[in-house]
Amino acid sequence: MNHAKTAATSVPLHPLLAERWSPRSFDRQYPLTERELLPLLEAARWSPSANNSQPWRFALTLRGSAEFDAIVETLAAGNRAWADAASALVVVAAETAGPDGSPRPWATYDTGQAAAHLSVQAEYEGLAVHQMGGFDRDALADLLDAPAAVTPLVVLAIGRRATADGLAEPFLSRELAARTRRPVEELLLGVDARAEESAA
Numbered sequence: 001m002n003h004a005k006t007a008a009t010s011v012p013l014h015p016l017l018a019e020r021w022s023p024r025s026f027d028r029q030y031p032l033t034e035r036e037l038l039p040l041l042e043a044a045r046w047s048p049s050a051n052n053s054q055p056w057r058f059a060l061t062l063r064g065s066a067e068f069d070a071i072v073e074t075l076a077a078g079n080r081a082w083a084d085a086a087s088a089l090v091v092v093a094a095e096t097a098g099p100d101g102s103p104r105p106w107a108t109y110d111t112g113q114a115a116a117h118l119s120v121q122a123e124y125e126g127l128a129v130h131q132m133g134g135f136d137r138d139a140l141a142d143l144l145d146a147p148a149a150v151t152p153l154v155v156l157a158i159g160r161r162a163t164a165d166g167l168a169e170p171f172l173s174r175e176l177a178a179r180t181r182r183p184v185e186e187l188l189l190g191v192d193a194r195a196e197e198s199a200a
């Protein structure tokens with residue numbers, strides 16, 4: 001049966017955030033259409049970006065298509081082992097330079113943020129997203145046939161979570177393992193009070 005891996009938080013979070021996690025077990029029978037991916041793309045589209053530059057780009061592929069199979073081939077072996085059961089594989093890329101060639105220093109930051117918005121909307125739609133940085137960059141860039149400034153960052157496996165029993169090791173253990181995070185205190189940096197004095 002599907003299991004929850006709800007985040008253990010120090011204070012309550014919105015369930016869409018607390019209950020999101022990255023599965024390796026997807027329902028191989030569950031079909032998705034491009035229309036059903038639209039809310040996810042809208043969520044990405046409306047995320048903030050530096051100067052509203054909106055540098056995120058997406059390539060959509062659905063299971064059963066030759067394009068989907070071609071993306072699977074570019075994945076690292078440890079991802080290929082399970083990601084082919086997803087209903088969709090979506091390449092997320094960043095356009096790292098503007099139309100005049102000027103660099104966009106925040107392009108990857110902005111694109112990651114768009115992927116985060118997409119993931120939360122997916123949770124709302126009853127879908128799960130597993131982001132994958134493990135893929136052959138050159139092979140994927142060739143498949144996309146995109147301009148040089150468009151850099152693939154991750155491939156998203158998107159679908160319905162399924163029971164873990166279909167997974168082989170080591171993926172089964174990873175699927176069942178508890179999710180962990182550093183405590184909030186470890187995320188906090190100090191600020192030197194002298195900076196405040198010199199600004200005054």
Ligand SMILES: Cc1cc2nc3c(=O)[nH]c(=O)nc-3n(C[C@H](O)[C@H](O)[C@H](O)COP(=O)(O)O)c2cc1C
Binds near residue numbers: 021079130131132134
């Ligand atoms: C940029 C990025 C790259 C990732 N690459 C992979 C990957 O190649 N294979 C994989 O199984 N998980 C990958 N993940 C998923 C992370 O391992 C996962 O988000 C993390 O362990 C936290 O687990 P959770 O999403 O279930 O909370 C990636 C996540 C991100 C954000």
